[in-house]
Amino acid sequence: MTISTSLRETILTQLQAGHWKAGDRLPTERELSEGYGVSRTTVRKALADLKQQGLIEQTVGSGTFVAQQAPSSLDRLIQQDSAQHTSPAELMEARLALEPAIIDLVVRNATTADFARMLACCTSAERASSLEEFEHWDGELHEAIADAAHNTFVSSVFKLMKQVRAQGDWGQLKKKSVTPERRLAYQQEHRQLVDALRDRDAARAKTSTLDHLLHVRHNLLGH
Template structure:
């Protein structure tokens, strides 16, 4: 892993994990450069990507600050559920699965048309973290984040909010219990393989293959969770 990639994925994880709060000031370009042994121009380029996503804001003469939007990608076990405007809202696993079947393949062309290199790297990072997960809960967090990151790569605010809502629904107890009961080691390996194949098709900007793989994966998940 080269230093630039390490800086990018580490910064993304720090922004989205809640390590910094909205309004916190980030280290300077010089400090980042020294920490990761990369040039200030490289730091500037990565920060520009984060700014374009809306996760940081920069003020001339003042510095770089974390925005509220940076917390969009907090995995559900790290989020503050008590302050969520959707606290108390509930949907069944069957309803959630039906929505996923309809919506996730439908946004593939938008994702392929708008995704950036940084988006592809975030998807790959989610795959890597899911594969390294040591518990069902951690795997489910990164599994859900993979799908949410794909949706964010459409660069459409409405789509991003919709998929964040679906990811919050996955944090509900009924879905979690079904996933925990159904997730055998063999099925987990299959999901990981399906995620990697979907990532490869999206990265290759192949909408036909990506849509087919998205549908295949969701049908597999539905069969394992809901038995149909």
């Protein structure tokens, strides 16, 4: 971790703790430099990064202030950092715990439009000409299933899991593990899951979800 990154993290911690709130003026570059024992150049780099993230605003002659949109920007940044530091093994643990658990909600709340979206994702995945395109529609399908629960909290959690799937480690493992035969199996498992959901058969849908996830985990992680 560079010195400027360390300072950035320190300021982020202060923002998260509510030490500085939207509209508050931050210490000057000189005060930050002396207070944290770093150079003015280091301070400028850290502030530039925070400004780019929408957390602070700088006005010549007035100083540096916490941006009004800082709370929402901070939430987004925390989600991104969480996604970047979640390993494929941790993601699979979460998926095995959460995806079967939301099936009852999906079976109860899904609409005709939700099922049409799921089927469209399956079709697009089957037509995908590359692994990257297939993986995109794979993720879209699981997000469509989560959204069909019609629960805001569930949707937000699954959007975070989708961000983790977009990280390099997951992509590299998927690229190494997915053979044409395995991709075909995944496509068939997706169809079976969506069919069970459309029949509003919770027991069959839970079994399909768990079997699919265990299959993915075995191919990715070897257990």
